Amino acid sequence: MKVAGFDIGGANTDLAIIDYENDEIKEIKTDFEFLPMWCENDRLGSALIELIEKICPVDEIDAVGISMTAELADAFETKTEGVLDIATTCEKLFECPVGYISLGNVLSLAELVQNPLEVAAANWVATSQIIAEIEKDCIFIDTGSTTTDIIPIKDGKECAKGRTDFERSATGELVYTGTLRTNLTSFVDSVPLKGKEYRVASELFASSADVYTVLGLISEDDYSCNTSDGAGKSKEESARRIARVLCADLDILSKEDILEIADYIHKAQVKQIADALKEVSDREGLDKVVVTGLGKDILCAEAAKSLGLEVKSMGDYYSDDECTVAPAIGTAMMMKNYLK
Amino acid sequence: MKVAGFDIGGANTDLAIIDYENDEIKEIKTDFEFLPMWCENDRLGSALIELIEKICPVDEIDAVGISMTAELADAFETKTEGVLDIATTCEKLFECPVGYISLGNVLSLAELVQNPLEVAAANWVATSQIIAEIEKDCIFIDTGSTTTDIIPIKDGKECAKGRTDFERSATGELVYTGTLRTNLTSFVDSVPLKGKEYRVASELFASSADVYTVLGLISEDDYSCNTSDGAGKSKEESARRIARVLCADLDILSKEDILEIADYIHKAQVKQIADALKEVSDREGLDKVVVTGLGKDILCAEAAKSLGLEVKSMGDYYSDDECTVAPAIGTAMMMKNYLK
Numbered sequence: 198m199k200v201a202g203f204d205i206g207g208a209n210t211d212l213a214i215i216d217y218e219n220d221e222i223k224e225i226k227t228d229f230e231f232l233p234m235w236c237e238n239d240r241l242g243s244a245l246i247e248l249i250e251k252i253c254p255v256d257e258i259d260a261v262g263i264s265m266t267a268e269l270a271d272a273f274e275t276k277t278e279g280v281l282d283i284a285t286t287c288e289k290l291f292e293c294p295v296g297y298i299s300l301g302n303v304l305s306l307a308e309l310v311q312n313p314l315e316v317a318a319a320n321w322v323a324t325s326q327i328i329a330e331i332e333k334d335c336i337f338i339d340t341g342s343t344t345t346d347i348i349p350i351k352d353g354k355e356c357a358k359g360r361t362d363f364e365r366s367a368t369g370e371l372v373y374t375g376t377l378r379t380n381l382t383s384f385v386d387s388v389p390l391k392g393k394e395y396r397v398a399s400e401l402f403a404s405s406a407d408v409y410t411v412l413g414l415i416s417e418d419d420y421s422c423n424t425s426d427g428a429g430k431s432k433e434e435s436a437r438r439i440a441r442v443l444c445a446d447l448d449i450l451s452k453e454d455i456l457e458i459a460d461y462i463h464k465a466q467v468k469q470i471a472d473a474l475k476e477v478s479d480r481e482g483l484d485k486v487v488v489t490g491l492g493k494d495i496l497c498a499e500a501a502k503s504l505g506l507e508v509k510s511m512g513d514y515y516s517d518d519e520c521t522v523a524p525a526i527g528t529a530m531m532m533k534n535y536l537k
Numbered sequence: 538m539k540v541a542g543f544d545i546g547g548a549n550t551d552l553a554i555i556d557y558e559n560d561e562i563k564e565i566k567t568d569f570e571f572l573p574m575w576c577e578n579d580r581l582g583s584a585l586i587e588l589i590e591k592i593c594p595v596d597e598i599d600a601v602g603i604s605m606t607a608e609l610a611d612a613f614e615t616k617t618e619g620v621l622d623i624a625t626t627c628e629k630l631f632e633c634p635v636g637y638i639s640l641g642n643v644l645s646l647a648e649l650v651q652n653p654l655e656v657a658a659a660n661w662v663a664t665s666q667i668i669a670e671i672e673k674d675c676i677f678i679d680t681g682s683t684t685t686d687i688i689p690i691k692d693g694k695e696c697a698k699g700r701t702d703f704e705r706s707a708t709g710e711l712v713y714t715g716t717l718r719t720n721l722t723s724f725v726d727s728v729p730l731k732g733k734e735y736r737v738a739s740e741l742f743a744s745s746a747d748v749y750t751v752l753g754l755i756s757e758d759d760y761s762c763n764t765s766d767g768a769g770k771s772k773e774e775s776a777r778r779i780a781r782v783l784c785a786d787l788d789i790l791s792k793e794d795i796l797e798i799a800d801y802i803h804k805a806q807v808k809q810i811a812d813a814l815k816e817v818s819d820r821e822g823l824d825k826v827v828v829t830g831l832g833k834d835i836l837c838a839e840a841a842k843s844l845g846l847e848v849k850s851m852g853d854y855y856s857d858d859e860c861t862v863a864p865a866i867g868t869a870m871m872m873k874n875y876l877k
Contacts, residue, residue, distance in 0.1 A: 207740075235766075271742060271766035274777065275786045318784075343739075362784035367733040371784070374739055382723040383739035393707040396813070399683075399714060399723035400547075401741060402611060426575075426611035437614065444658075444702035444711070446615045473736070 202529025211522035234270040262532025264298035264320035280313040303535035321346040323527030325355035335485040340492030343375040369476030376492035377406040403438035410435040471500035542869025551862035574610040602872025604638035604660035620653040643875035661686040663867030665695035680832030682717035709816030716832035717746040743778035750775040811840035
């Protein structure tokens with residue numbers, strides 16, 4: 198039996214297909230695509246089919262689970278409008294059963310339309326399913342391309358104090374910062390260099406992917422989003438974008454300057470995550486952390502270590518590709534259980 | 538004699554045409570256009586001609602002065618490339634003399650090519666010409682759509698410690714924050730509401746123009762840049778964009794909530810400017826301020842008052858339209874003097 202799980206984000210859509218044999222996982226296949234929902238949401242239906250077909254013929258799929266965060270994209274006036282638009286697109290695509298991850302259980306479309314907001318931004322619920330199997334009492338930190346979920350788990354069940362994105366942004370359980378797409382000026386006000394403090398330019402001149410590119414912490418393949426200036430993804434092109442954030446260019450700043458700046462920005466983003474993690478850890482009395490997502494090593498683990506917390510990685514149990522699409526895997530698992 | 542002054546910014550191009558009679562200013566006419574140089578720099582030449590023709594037949598113009606900041610736009614790999622590209626476009630357009638505002642004097646194209654960086658981001662030098670006539674010893678603050686210049690003037694001469702944008706971002710003399718285009722997440726990390734502290738979403742979901750629209754401090758005409766979601770510029774549409782910054786929508790947040798959030802963000806931007814102003818004021822021992830630009834009342838004057846500094850406004854001597862394009866007027870004045 199093959200179950201597909203989609204995690205439809207604002208910028209990336211992730212897919213996991215789990216092949217079960219006698220209720221045991223035989224194989225997990227994953228893929229993802231950069232699909233900016235604020236401008237290309239019309240392409241969602243065809244993109245989902247293409248993603249599946251790259252891995253497996255779509256008529257071999259027995260069930261499809263959907264989790265989403267893309268309803269916040271500014272193509273939609275309200276989250277409700279976004280959820281209904283995305284869900285109706287998905288429903289039309291598949292002949293097999295389709296279910297939607299909610300803040301409680303998996304919902305059918307008929308149940309979803311009663312309360313669309315229940316499925317808004319619930320993908321972290323799916324991730325908690327996988328993490329709870331690794332550690333029954335912990336906080337998991339999942340830093341993706343754009344956002345970071347910091348979710349407490351007790352006795353194998355997620356117990357986030359905030360439920361919606363709005364609520365979680367006040368409880369430390371959602372930090373809108375990520376490994377690739379984050380505008381550097383959102384978490385850095387100024388950068389120290391040679392004894393001076395340079396205020397940053399509040400444009401989208403560079404994003405976090407540029408910082409981790411020049412530091413050699415991600416590959417060009419990892420850099421799956423667009424660049425802010427439309428140029429390439431090499432170290433030099435990333436360095437040029439970072440220079441612009443200080444109203445400078447590569448005539449003014451040397452390679453060593455850029456590395457020093459990038460290192461400072463990296464530490465600032467780790468601290469941003471650590472501040473929220475501390476809030477959750479202190480409140481919940483949890484001191485074990487399980488890290489996942491593309492930023493599991495360069496951001497999550499660094500943040501946890503800076504607070505002296507014990508760190509486990511989903512990477513010790515799953516492949517890097519699987520960690521990157523953790524919510525999609527969790528979504529497929531929840532869909533499988535829903536079918537029982 | 539008619540002299541045109543252009544201030545070619547990254548986002549806006551401003552024009553002032555000064556009609557002189559016996560070396561006295563008879564009339565000033567102004568206009569501006571939103572011209573995003575990061576994607577429409579090919580349109581610069583035709584835009585400059587159209588702007589002039591809206592006010593005055595181009596063959597009546599006796600000289601053209603150019604100041605620029607657009608060379609930082611990420612359509613250009615380096616500032617040098619940007620300056621040369623813009624200057625050669627300008628030079629081809631006009632048969633009358635053309636001069637370029639530099640950090641020192643006005644330069645001809647032949648002089649400019651010797652050291653293109655001398656004309657990069659020198660428009661504040663032009664503004665200082667006008668302000669020095671209002672107050673010989675002061676700090677002027679010019680908050681435009683995108684950036685804020687904070688420039689000390691002593692004995693009628695600007696004496697900024699930093700010369701380039703890069704240097705000025707470390708001396709308090711350039712704060713990359715403005716009345717319209719500034720991403721709210723660049724200067725706000727979290728927003729308090731009903732006893733909770735909400736972290737912001739690091740997208741470009743809303744800009745400063747949305748805040749001043751909902752607060753009724755700017756008109757729809759003032760809102761001359763694009764909206765972040767491509768929707769309209771009404772109060773409700775601006776409110777919707779601001780809600781998204783808290784991962785919320787107008788189902789979740791009331792009109793009163795949005796006003797409270799906007800008021801907080803307004804104060805945060807005033808403080809951002811006040812911090813830099815204090816740095817310059819303390820260092821230079823100047824306690825008089827002359828404010829100008831679109832944000833002269835809602836941002837500059839508020840920042841100066843918060844520090845107990847004495848405030849004069851360019852608006853007491855010039856019209857609001859003239860204040861909005863102050864660097865363009867200064868550019869025309871410097872070009873006139875250069876011809877002597």
